[in-house]
Amino acid sequence: MARNTVRRRVLRIRDDGTDYRPDTLAAEEPMEIRVGGRPLTVTMRTPGDDFDLAVGFLVSEGVLHSAAEVAGIRYCAGATSDGGNSYNVVDITLARGVRPPDASLERNFYTTSSCGLCGKASLDAVRTTAAWTVAEDPLRVRPALLSALPEQLRAAQRVFDSTGGLHAAGLFDPDGVLRCLREDVGRHNAVDKVIGDALRSGRLPLRGSVLMVSGRASFELVQKAVMAGIPALAAVSAPSSLAVDLANETGLTLVGFLRGSSMNVYSGVERVQRSGRLPVAERTATGG
Known part of the structure; x- marks a missing residue:
């Protein structure tokens, strides 16, 4: 299996001198996602939880909604220098009757770890119809509970401790208990891994939950939360204008x-x- 960290020799410069020493880095490798043997997309990711990433991506794209819709998932043989498997190609077999991805989703470009699905042509193309609505979810959270989430997320980041170079996504219940955490060089990949874990364990939609992310809140992360039935998304950094617009919608x-x-x-x-x-101002806007 591919490793999620690698070691590299670096020159370290400090006030008291310089020296060469090994440094631990977060691994970043391409992973091709196939459906029924047909290539769909390639994403740059940190190896680990690859099956969660693959099915979570298909949830975000509106292809999958339950574990029963997945007939099988496997690594495909990939040539390496020693003739082994690179573990960088994942093929998902859909259950009978499940519609395959629309041809418009097939991409001849890769999804970078930094910016997500950059090749989507327009805003309309990413407004995927969700299987569940989050607007009526009765979740209520206290500010004090939200305030505790970033530290809980950080404390659970095992690979970040050794590399300092990974995003994290954590799924919390209404009591602030961490139910799932995934790390990746790409924040959108980390979210897909969380969603994929929920699908494979039969927990979609993720009603009454809070998704906490370590970076900013982009349009795509809001979309992914909505597609998984998550009613609340919290981020340590800023949202984009489109993220706020979609959240309001x-x-x-x-x-x-x-x-x-x-x-x-x-x-x-x-x-x-x-x-x-x-x-x-808010009382006036709400009629209070």
Whole structure:
């Protein structure tokens, strides 16, 4: 199996001198996703939880909705210098009656670890119809619970401790208990791995849960949360304008700049329980 870390020799420069020493890096390798033997896309990822990544990607694209729709998943033989398997090609066999991905999803480019599905031609192409709605999810969370999530996420990042170079996505229940954590060089890959784990264990849709991510909240991450039935997404950094627009359209609660006891709630404010009356501007907007 491919490793999720590698060692490289580096020159370290400090005030007291220089020396050469080994450094541990997060591994980044291409992985091709096939459906029924037909190539679909290639993503740059950190090896590990590859089956979760593959099926999670198909959930995000609206192809899969339950574990019963997957008849099989395997690594395909890939040539390496020693004639072995590179473990960089994953093939998913769909169950009978499950529609394969639309031809428009087939991509002759790769998905980078930094920016996600950059080759999608237009905004309309990524507004995938979700199988579940999150707008009516009754989830309620306290600000104090949200404030504790970044530290819990960071404490659980095993590979980050040795490399300092990985994003993380964590799925928390309404009580703030971490149910699943995945790491990857790409934040969108980490989210797909979390969603894929839920699909393979029969837990979709992920109602009543909070998805916490270690970086910013992009449009694509909001889309992935909605596609998995997750009603709340929290990020330590900023959201994009399109992420906020999509969150408002779908009824997802979007929290950004979650640092200590401070946070910005960009959409779905009714799910974040607070004491006292709303600010004047919000009372006016809501008729309170």
